[in-house]
Amino acid sequence: xxxxxxxxxxxxxxxxxxxxxxxxxxxxxxxxxxxxxxxxxxxxxxxxxxxxxxxxxxxxxxxxxxxxxxxxxxxxxxxxxxxxxxxxxxxxxxxxxxxxxxxxxxxxxxxxxxxxxxxxxxxxxxxxxxxxxxxxxxxxxxxxxxxxxxxxxxxxxxxxxxxxxxxxxxxxxxxxxxxxxxxxxxxxxxxx
Amino acid sequence: xxxxxxxxxxxxxxxxxxxxxxxxxxxxxxxxxxxxxxxxxxxxxxxxxxxxxxxxxxxxxxxxxxxxxxxxxxxxxxxxxxxxxxxxxxxxxxxxxxxxxxxxxxxxxxxxxxxxxxxxxxxxxxxxxxxxxxxxxxxxxxxxxxxxxxxxxxxxxxxxxxxxxxxxxxx
Numbered sequence: 372x373x374x375x376x377x378x379x380x381x382x383x384x385x386x387x388x389x390x391x392x393x394x395x396x397x398x399x400x401x402x403x404x405x406x407x408x409x410x411x412x413x414x415x416x417x418x419x420x421x422x423x424x425x426x427x428x429x430x431x432x433x434x435x436x437x438x439x440x441x442x443x444x445x446x447x448x449x450x451x452x453x454x455x456x457x458x459x460x461x462x463x464x465x466x467x468x469x470x471x472x473x474x475x476x477x478x479x480x481x482x483x484x485x486x487x488x489x490x491x492x493x494x495x496x497x498x499x500x501x502x503x504x505x506x507x508x509x510x511x512x513x514x515x516x517x518x519x520x521x522x523x524x525x526x527x528x529x530x531x532x533x534x535x536x537x538x539x540x541x542x543x544x545x546x547x548x549x550x551x552x553x554x555x556x557x558x559x560x561x562x563x
Numbered sequence: 564x565x566x567x568x569x570x571x572x573x574x575x576x577x578x579x580x581x582x583x584x585x586x587x588x589x590x591x592x593x594x595x596x597x598x599x600x601x602x603x604x605x606x607x608x609x610x611x612x613x614x615x616x617x618x619x620x621x622x623x624x625x626x627x628x629x630x631x632x633x634x635x636x637x638x639x640x641x642x643x644x645x646x647x648x649x650x651x652x653x654x655x656x657x658x659x660x661x662x663x664x665x666x667x668x669x670x671x672x673x674x675x676x677x678x679x680x681x682x683x684x685x686x687x688x689x690x691x692x693x694x695x696x697x698x699x700x701x702x703x704x705x706x707x708x709x710x711x712x713x714x715x716x717x718x719x720x721x722x723x724x725x726x727x728x729x730x731x732x733x734x
Binding site for chain 2: 391394397413414
């Protein structure tokens with residue numbers, strides 16, 4: 372399918388590109404009730420995924436948009452918790468963001484966490500849920516088909532580990548919060 | 564034109580002349596601007612548009628609809644037809660670029676006077692969306708095309724409400 376975010380002409384026009392990306396963010400945040408259209412929301416997310424994966428992406432020029440995009444993706448992660456295909460799309464966006472921004476200290480305005488800390492806490496939550504179900508300490512959530520999201524056919528866990536690994540490689544542990552360091556260590560132990 | 568057997572039996576200069584004659588016939592009669600415009604118009608109005616079944620399935624389960632469209636799922640007849648229509652357009656653009664350019668200019672003119680999608684009934688919204696897909700197709704193939712007008716139009720659509728289809732497909 373032809374996508375606006377793929378056009379060469381637009382990639383060479385940073386002002387128009389930024390204006391459209393902000394328009395997409397506005398669409399996403401203008402309707403955040405539980406009944407809002409998930410197709411449109413996922414399309415907004417896909418636009419951002421293409422945008423952040425652009426080979427001509429301007430890392431410093433678009434850094435100010437990262438907290439809003441991370442927030443957008445975290446909202447979608449909660450809303451699509453039972454659908455592995457949608458989760459993978461969201462994790463892909465996180466991966467592109469981490470790839471470009473893990474080395475920078477960017478703040479989430481609402482929580483005053485860094486973007487890296489915010490991402491780690493969110494991924495840790497998913498990972499902990501998986502470990503606790505596997506170890507038998509909790510039952511899987513009734514809303515989530517555990518096998519579909521975490522089973523052998525799914526790449527959700529693989530993507531989570533890949534993102535965690537990417538952050539650890541690019542960020543000094545001293546730049547992460549104490550909780551994040553603890554999360555990373557625990558996850559590494561669980562994987563090993 | 565020559566009967567098929569006679570045509571195949573020829574070689575050398577005579578066959579080359581017939582090739583040229585056949586090519587000229589295709590260009591001037593079969594793929595005249597009038598005929599290609601009919602093809603492009605039919606593709607736009609019948610095959611690039613979202614079908615009423617698709618609009619209904621979007622309203623029933625938006626996430627499933629999104630994933631089906633993204634994966635070009637054959638479960639959805641509209642996806643299949645749209646993919647074929649887009650391929651035909653891309654192929655036609657390669658061979659009949661002048662006609663496609665003229666058609667895009669006509670579509671752009673028509674779009675310029677079409678009201679914002681939020682003021683249109685759903686049937687007109689899907690038509691407007693299909694017209695925009697034609698210009699996207701053009702832009703995807705030709706990087707030197709000026710995108711300013713289309714971007715302005717999309718920016719304006721992004722600020723409107725009640726134009727889900729145009730918004731979704733624009734981004």
